[in-house]
Each structure stands twice: as C-alpha cells, then as structure tokens.
Amino acid sequence: MNGELTTIAIILGIIHQGIRLATPYLFAALGETFSQRSGVLNLGVEGIMLMGAFFSFYVASETGNLWLALLAAIIIGVLMGLFMAVVSITFQAEQGISGIGLYLFGLGMSSLLFKTMIGSVTGITGFSELQFCVTDSFCLADIPVLGEIFFSHSILTYGAFLLVPISVWLLKRTTWGLKVRSVGQNPEAADSVGVSVNRARYAAVILGSALAGIAGASLSISLLNVFQENMINGIGFIAVALVYFGGWSPVGVMFGALLFSTISALQLWGQVLGLNISSNISVMLPYILTIVALAIPFRRAAQPAALTKPFSRGEN
Amino acid sequence: MSEKSNLLPSGLERIESLQMRGIVKRFPGVLASDHVDFDVKAGEIHALLGENGAGKSTLMKILYGLYQPDEGEIILNGRPITINSPTDSLEYGIGMIHQHFMLVDNITVAENVALGMKSSRGFRLDLDVVSARIEELAEKYGLQVNPRAIISKLAVGQRQRVEIVKALYRGAALLVLDEPTAVLTPQEVDDVFVIFRQMAADGHALIFISHKLDEIFALTDRVSVLRDGRMVGTVNTADVTKADLANMMVGREVLLERVRPPSQLGDVRLKMDQVNVVNDDGQRTLKDFSLEVHSGEIVGVAGISGNGQRSLARTIAGLRAVESGKIWLDGRDVTGLSPAEMFNSGLSYIPEERMHDGVVKDFSVAENMILQDYIRAPFSKGIFLDFKTIEQHAGQLISDFRVKTPSQETPAKNLSGGNIQKLILARELAREPRFLIAAQPTRGVDIGATEYIHNQLLQQRANGLATLLISEDLDEVKALSDRIVVLFGGEIMGIVNSDEVTTEELGLMMAGERRMEMPQATA
Ligand SMILES: Nc1ncnc2c1ncn2[C@@H]1O[C@H](COP(=O)(O)OP(=O)(O)OP(=O)(O)O)[C@@H](O)[C@H]1O
Ligand SMILES: [Mg+2]
Numbered sequence: 001m002n003g004e005l006t007t008i009a010i011i012l013g014i015i016h017q018g019i020r021l022a023t024p025y026l027f028a029a030l031g032e033t034f035s036q037r038s039g040v041l042n043l044g045v046e047g048i049m050l051m052g053a054f055f056s057f058y059v060a061s062e063t064g065n066l067w068l069a070l071l072a073a074i075i076i077g078v079l080m081g082l083f084m085a086v087v088s089i090t091f092q093a094e095q096g097i098s099g100i101g102l103y104l105f106g107l108g109m110s111s112l113l114f115k116t117m118i119g120s121v122t123g124i125t126g127f128s129e130l131q132f133c134v135t136d137s138f139c140l141a142d143i144p145v146l147g148e149i150f151f152s153h154s155i156l157t158y159g160a161f162l163l164v165p166i167s168v169w170l171l172k173r174t175t176w177g178l179k180v181r182s183v184g185q186n187p188e189a190a191d192s193v194g195v196s197v198n199r200a201r202y203a204a205v206i207l208g209s210a211l212a213g214i215a216g217a218s219l220s221i222s223l224l225n226v227f228q229e230n231m232i233n234g235i236g237f238i239a240v241a242l243v244y245f246g247g248w249s250p251v252g253v254m255f256g257a258l259l260f261s262t263i264s265a266l267q268l269w270g271q272v273l274g275l276n277i278s279s280n281i282s283v284m285l286p287y288i289l290t291i292v293a294l295a296i297p298f299r300r301a302a303q304p305a306a307l308t309k310p311f312s313r314g315e316n
Numbered sequence: 317m318s319e320k321s322n323l324l325p326s327g328l329e330r331i332e333s334l335q336m337r338g339i340v341k342r343f344p345g346v347l348a349s350d351h352v353d354f355d356v357k358a359g360e361i362h363a364l365l366g367e368n369g370a371g372k373s374t375l376m377k378i379l380y381g382l383y384q385p386d387e388g389e390i391i392l393n394g395r396p397i398t399i400n401s402p403t404d405s406l407e408y409g410i411g412m413i414h415q416h417f418m419l420v421d422n423i424t425v426a427e428n429v430a431l432g433m434k435s436s437r438g439f440r441l442d443l444d445v446v447s448a449r450i451e452e453l454a455e456k457y458g459l460q461v462n463p464r465a466i467i468s469k470l471a472v473g474q475r476q477r478v479e480i481v482k483a484l485y486r487g488a489a490l491l492v493l494d495e496p497t498a499v500l501t502p503q504e505v506d507d508v509f510v511i512f513r514q515m516a517a518d519g520h521a522l523i524f525i526s527h528k529l530d531e532i533f534a535l536t537d538r539v540s541v542l543r544d545g546r547m548v549g550t551v552n553t554a555d556v557t558k559a560d561l562a563n564m565m566v567g568r569e570v571l572l573e574r575v576r577p578p579s580q581l582g583d584v585r586l587k588m589d590q591v592n593v594v595n596d597d598g599q600r601t602l603k604d605f606s607l608e609v610h611s612g613e614i615v616g617v618a619g620i621s622g623n624g625q626r627s628l629a630r631t632i633a634g635l636r637a638v639e640s641g642k643i644w645l646d647g648r649d650v651t652g653l654s655p656a657e658m659f660n661s662g663l664s665y666i667p668e669e670r671m672h673d674g675v676v677k678d679f680s681v682a683e684n685m686i687l688q689d690y691i692r693a694p695f696s697k698g699i700f701l702d703f704k705t706i707e708q709h710a711g712q713l714i715s716d717f718r719v720k721t722p723s724q725e726t727p728a729k730n731l732s733g734g735n736i737q738k739l740i741l742a743r744e745l746a747r748e749p750r751f752l753i754a755a756q757p758t759r760g761v762d763i764g765a766t767e768y769i770h771n772q773l774l775q776q777r778a779n780g781l782a783t784l785l786i787s788e789d790l791d792e793v794k795a796l797s798d799r800i801v802v803l804f805g806g807e808i809m810g811i812v813n814s815d816e817v818t819t820e821e822l823g824l825m826m827a828g829e830r831r832m833e834m835p836q837a838t839a
Contacts, residue, residue: 173440173441174439174440174441175430175434175435175439175440175441176439177441178423178427178430178431178441179431179432181420181422181423182420182423182427182431185420185421185422185423186418186419186420186421188418189417189418189419189420189428189431190420190431190432191382191401191402192380192382192402192412192414192418193402193406193418193431193432193433193482194401194402194403194406194432195431195432196403305422313382313383314382314729314730
C-alpha cells in the first residue's frame with residue numbers, strides 16, 4: 001500500500017519535473033524552428049542561452065526586478081541574433097562555422113563576465129510558481145494529481161507552452177510566416193514576387209535568438225535561480241537537434257522537448273533514488289534519437305530545402 | 317471617339333509604352349545583351365524570338381529587375397526609370413511568368429498566390445479570400461486550378477496554370493511570358509491564348525517568348541528577333557513568313573519538315589506486361605500496361621498531360637515501383653531494379669523536368685556530361701577521375717550538339733533553358749543506350765536545335781536504337797514515331813500506326829472517347 005503510494009508520488013514528481021524542465025528546451029527549440037524554417041541554421045543557440053542566463057541573472061540580483069531581468073535576456077538575444085544574421089545572411093558566411101563561433105563567444109564571454117562581475121555562485125529569488133487560487137483556502141494546485149502536474153509552474157513554463165500554438169499561428173496563419181516558410185524553401189520564387197528574402201531571414205533569426213535568450217533566462221531566474229559557468233550544459237545543442245527531431249513543426253518540437261525533459265527528470269529522480277544514470281547519457285540520447293529519426297525518409301522531406309544556403313540573385 | 321482611359325479594367329495604370337534602349341549585359345565569357353533596343357506598347361502582343369542562348373530571358377530579367385544591366389536605360393511612358401528588384405517592377409505594374417517555375421512546392425496554390433501580396437486582414441493571412449478570388453479567375457478564364465492543392469502534387473501543366481493565375485491575380489499592366497506554352501498541351505495553349513488576347517484587348521501590353529512559330533503567328537502583332545545578344549530587327553507578324561523568321565533567327569535555311577525512312581525492326585528491346593502502378597496518393601497511374609518496343613523503332617506516347625505519361629517514364633527508369641506486372645529489357649527481367657541498375661543495363665532517360673531531374677545545377681557542364689558514367693572507364697581509373705578524357709568527351713559533345721556555353725567549367729544553372737536540354741540529350745545519346753526514353757525532348761528548344769535533335773533521334777533509330785518518345789507535341793509524335801500509344805487515365809486507348817491514324821482520331825482517343833487497335837505494320 002505504502003509502496004504503491006510512493007510509486008505514484010514518484011511518477012507524479014517525474015511528470016511535474018518533466019513539464020517544468022521542458023521550458024528552456026521549448027523556448028530555444030521553437031526559436032530555432034523559426035530560424036531554420038527561414039533557411040538559417042543557427043548553431044549558436046547554446047551561446048545565446050548562456051549569455052541570456054548570465055544577463056538576466058545579473059540584472060535580477062542587482063535590481064531584484066525579474067521582468068527587467070527577462071528583458072535583459074531578450075536584448076542580449078536580439079543583439080547576438082543580429083550578429084549571426086549579419087555574418088551568415090549579409091556576408092553569407094558558412095552557417096555552421098559562424099554558429100559555432102557564436103557559441104564559443106557566448107561560452108567564453110559569460111564565464112568572463114561571471115568571474116569579473118559576480119565572482120561566486122549565489123542564489124536569487126526567481127519567478128515563483130503561480131498559485132491559481134479560487135478562494136483563500138482553495139488553489140488549483142490542491143487538486144489531487146492534476147494540480148501538481150498542471151497548476152504549479154512558473155509563468156515562464158506556461159509561456160513556453162503557450163508559445164507552441166502561437167508559433168503554429170505565426171507560421172501558418174500570418175503573412176510573415178508565409179514569407180518565412182517560402183524563403184526557407186525556395187528563395188528565388190519568393191524573391192520573384194517581391195519578397196525580401198534577407199529581411200524575412202533577419203527577422204526569423206533575431207526572433208529565434210531572442211527566444212534563445214529567454215530560454216537561458218528560464219534556467220537562471222526561474223528553474224534553478226543560480227548562475228554557473230557553462231550552466232546550459234548542452235541544452236542549446238539539444239534544442240537544435242529537437243527541431244530536426246520534431247520535423248520543423250512546433251507541435252513536433254513540443255513532443256520532442258517533453259521527451260527529453262522527461263529523460264532529464266528521470267535522471268534527477270534516478271539520483272534521488274540512488275539509481276545512477278550518467279548525465280552524459282542524457283546529453284547523448286537526444287542526438288542518437290535524432291539521428292535515428294532523421295533516417296526515416298519522410299522526416300527528411302520536411303527539411304526546408306534552402307536550409308544553410310545563403311541567397312543571392314543568380315546574376316553571377 | 318473619346319480619350320481612352322489610362323486605367324485598366326483591373327484599376328492599374330496602363331503602360332502606354334515601354335522602351336529598353338542600348339541594353340548591355342555581360343556575363344563571364346558571354347555578352348548576353350549587346351546594345352539591345354526593344355519596345356512594347358499597350359494593347360499589343362509582342363513576340364521575342366531567338367535561338368537558345370540568344371539572350372531573351374536575360375533581357376526580360378533585366379526588365380523585371382532580376383538582373384541589372386551594365387549599360388542602357390528603360391523608359392516607361394516617356395520617363396526613364398530604374399528597376400532594382402522585382403519589388404520595383406511589380407510596383408510599375410510589370411509582371412513576369414518565368415521560364416522555370418517560380419513556385420514554392422511545399423505550400424498550397426493559394427499560399428503561392430498570396431505570397432508577397434498585401435492581405436486584406438493586415439498581418440493575418442486571408443487565404444479564404446485569396447482562394448475565392450482564384451476560383452473566380454479560374455472560372456472567368458477557364459483555367460482549372462484548385463487553390464488548396466499542394467504544388468508538389470501538381471503536374472507541370474497544372475503548375476503553369478498556377479503561374480498564370482498568379483500573374484492574373486496581380487493584374488500586371490505589362491506581362492512578360494517567358495515560354496509559357498512550353499509545358500502546356502495544345503488544348504491548354506488554345507485556352508491561354510484566349511486569355512492573352514483578352515488581356516491585350518483590355519489594354520495590357522504582353523511580351524511573348526516561344527520557339528514555336530505557329531504560336532507566334534497565331535498570337536502576336538509584332539516580332540523582335542534576337543541573335544547572339546544582338547537585336548536583328550522588329551517586324552509586323554503579318555508581313556513575314558515562317559521561313560523569314562527562321563532565317564532571321566538562325567541565319568540560314570531551316571528544314572521544318574521531317575523525313576522518316578521506313579523502319580528496320582529488330583529484336584524486342586523493351587517489353588512490359590500488365591504493368592500496374594500506384595502513386596503516393598494511392599491513385600492508379602498505369603493500368604494493365606503492356607507494350608513491346610523493338611530495336612530500330614520509335615514508339616510515341618500521346619496523351620493529355622497527367623494521364624500516366626510521367627508515371628510510365630519513371631517506372632521504366634526504376635524511379636517508381638510497380639504494383640504488379642513485369643518489365644524486360646533485352647529479354648532480361650528488370651522489374652524492380654534501381655535507377656542505377658537500369659542505367660547500367662543500357663537505359664537512357666531524358667526527363668521532363670530538366671532543371672530538377674536532369675542536371676545537377678551547381679555542377680559544371682563537363683561534370684553534368686558524365687553524371688551516370690563517371691565511375692566507369694574511360695572517365696575514371698581506379699578511384700581517380702581522368703580529367704583529360706572527361707574534358708575531351710565534354711568538348712566533343714558540346715561541339716556535336718552545339719551546346720552554347722562560355723566554357724566547360726560553367727555551372728549548368730547558368731546555361732539558357734534550351735541549352736540545358738541539349739546538354740542532357742547529348743549526354744544520354746552519347747552513352748549509346750539500348751533503350752531510350754525521351755520525355756518532351758524538344759520542349760523549350762529552338763527550331764535549329766529541334767531539327768538537330770529530331771535528326772539525331774532518327775539517326776539513332778537507323779542504328780537500331782529502341783525509343784519511347786513521350787511528347788505533348790502531336791506533330792512531333794506523328795513525325796517521328798512508327799507507332800503511337802495513346803494513354804488516357806493510365807490506360808492504353810490503342811496502339812496505332814502513325815502513318816495511318818488521323819489527328820482527329822488521336823484527339824478522340826486522347827479524350828478517352830474512342831478505342832482503336834491496328835495490326836502492327838511490320839514485325
Ligand atoms: N546567370 C548567368 N550567369 C552566366 N551566364 C548567363 C547567366 N544567365 C544567362 N547567361 C548566358 O547568357 C546567354 C543568354 O541566355 P538567356 O537565358 O538569356 O537565353 P535565352 O534566349 O533565354 O535562351 P533559351 O531559349 O534557351 O531560354 C547564354 O549564353 C547564357 O549562358
Ligand atoms: Mg530563356
């Protein structure tokens with residue numbers, strides 16, 4: 001009897017944790033979805049997340065204002081996205097290389113800034129869990145089972161999940177989304193009807209990078225509430241893989257994000273229960289699964305045809 | 317008579333006159349436009365004629381803002397204008413239907429039409445409004461298009477209709493049509509001509525490019541002829557003959573008739589027995605298809621586009637699996653072999669969608685000449701390519717087939733449309749195949765090159781090649797084929813001797829209204 005109860009508690013804990021940990025994956029991978037749908041592979045997500053995590057943490061600890069902190073993460077995301085866009089769209093540099101450069105920059109810079117501006121690992125109070133209280137004594141979180149799973153997360157987690165339908169809407173139902181999809185598939189055709197290919201790509205890359213900044217912030221001012229060197233620990237790279245895994249669709253990406261956040265949650269609970277699943281394995285796993293998923297031909301067919309290909313009119 | 321309004325029925329300001337003066341455009345190794353003067357007026361259909369690589373598309377791309385001229389000016393209604401991009405040209409009311417499709421293939425027809433247009437709902441797409449308007453236009457002009465269809469599922473003829481709808485939707489005051497009829501069936505050509513004439517009558521200006529002289533005479537008011545980047549001259553269509561135009565274009569007499577000597581039938585090269593094919597959507601594209609093609613014979617395939625021709629070619633080439641039935645090549649069962657194995661068994665294939673299936677766009681001309689055979693002697697020794705032989709081979713083919721290219725190293729995508737077709741043909745015939753599938757081999761090819769290609773096909777026939785010729789040009793099918801297979805809905809409506817069948821009978825069979833069978837003349 002008792003044993004059963006704890007089993008249920010553990011399962012609930014894992015689901016709760018899985019949803020919570022999906023936050024950074026979702027922000028980063030949905031952002032990367034926009035970028036890739038427009039034809040730009042941004043491998044710098046991890047670096048942008050590190051910088052977003054650092055700046056939001058720093059602003060939060062200096063001012064105590066979490067919204068200002070979030071804004072800082074967005075601004076640094078936009079700036080790094082702009083840099084990526086200039087290098088890879090305007091100057092047509094090899095996207096893989098410039099992305100890795102952006103990652104290394106973010107890694108080094110966030111560590112340096114951390115050492116000079118903060119120095120030691122401290123905690124802050126981040127976004128707290130929302131309560132959804134109906135009356136003074138009854139909150140939705142008190143509902144058995146469902147309450148713990150659905151009604152006890154921070155605002156950023158809800159934001160991340162809300163971003164899924166918003167992304168679908170943006171891509172499918174807006175003129176901008178149509179442009180983004182088109183320039184990623186056949187930029188010549190888009191150009192021939194007067195669509196500015198580069199402008200659509202700039203917008204997609206910058207939006208994606210801003211979301212990567214938020215993804216970083218979601219770790220440092222909401223989920224973990226600390227900053228450490230290299231604290232993103234591969235999530236940004238997993239997010240890139242998630243876009244492939246999810247077949248370039250926001251809903252697919254969401255399921256991928258949940259899958260991998262649940263694996264992370266399992267791993268945490270594994271530690272609690274004394275089972276030792278190495279974190280190395282959980283970092284490897286998404287890539288292995290992604291490679292397997294990419295071997296299925298119909299998934300590859302969804303890949304934007306112009307992904308990684310810079311555009312210029314065929315004059316030369 | 318009262319002053320004509322300077323607005324078109326669509327509300328656009330009309331383009332009274334447009335002149336291009338002294339246009340010069342240089343590409344590495346080519347002078348594509350050499351001080352070209354050209355003009356077009358409201359209400360006229362002006363033909364632009366010239367051999368493959370003469371510079372027609374280049375001149376039009378300059379007008380549309382895709383290329384920037386090195387010299388020269390463009391004057392609209394008396395005012396000089398600059399066109400830096402398609403955004404500018406669209407603003408001036410200039411539209412263009414391109415030689416190669418400009419469609420995003422993983423989205424719908426309506427989305428392609430809406431792309432780049434203002435939405436009536438601002439940031440939100442108004443695909444329902446766009447679809448309704450497309451259906452209206454389709455109704456008005458008798459163009460069948462389904463706004464909800466995904467482009468990649470459409471046949472080429474249907475895609476061309478989408479391009480026309482796209483242009484009509486934008487209501488261009490001046491519309492450039494770069495070989496719009498190349499991929500249309502004769503019936504479809506008649507239909508779009510009605511549209512083009514209607515547009516001209518409404519005061520639009522149209523520039524029409526085609527290699528088919530019949531079309532030039534049927535449709536246009538004036539003709540300008542380009543040769544090697546220079547403007548040879550502009551004449552009233554009514555004042556000239558076909559032979560005059562051919563002469564202006566090529567600079568020599570061109571034979572417009574074909575002579576097909578009696579056939580010397582040999583052994584059976586291709587045999588298909590009760591072949592059934594189903595496409596990705598589960599539709600049956602070939603039904604109980606049985607056919608024998610002999611050495612020394614050209615068998616034509618006639619049918620309205622989308623009645624199984626594409627499926628037939630792709631099935632034989634190993635690009636599509638059969639559901640049931642068997643295929644033999646030279647007596648060997650080749651059912652289910654891969655494309656590579658089919659090529660190694662002596663099959664050559666000139667595909668219909670040449671930009672997509674026929675060449676690797678970023679590879680050089682020389683590399684494209686050995687796409688399937690690079691791995692074999694004489695082009696490679698062990699794991700190394702023999703560049704000297706490859707170069708000689710390419711040089712030979714370029715001169716034999718008169719492929720117009722600045723050099724062997726030029727990437728294939730920089731060749732003119734017709735020259736890409738010649739490149740593919742040269743490659744496929746040079747392999748000395750046992751069996752050839754030629755799908756629309758002269759589509760988009762100029763009259764001089766058409767003459768050459770036809771002669772090549774007849775020459776190879778005399779040498780014993782077995783050929784399956786798929787073409788929407790009935791004259792071509794009748795002129796070259798010994799026998800004609802008529803396809804309707806994936807089914808054989810009859811196999812007839814091309815000298816005994818009339819065009820009317822073929823038309824009825826193609827429409828699925830009649831079945832015919834003729835005993836084979838010789839066997
Ligand atoms: N982007 C480019 N780069 C280099 N050379 C080019 C480019 N576009 C065209 N050319 C060259 O310019 C010449 C004219 O080409 P163009 O496409 O205008 O011919 P065309 O008259 O349209 O021929 P076709 O009937 O085959 O379509 C050709 O020699 C072609 O190789
Ligand atoms: Mg052309």
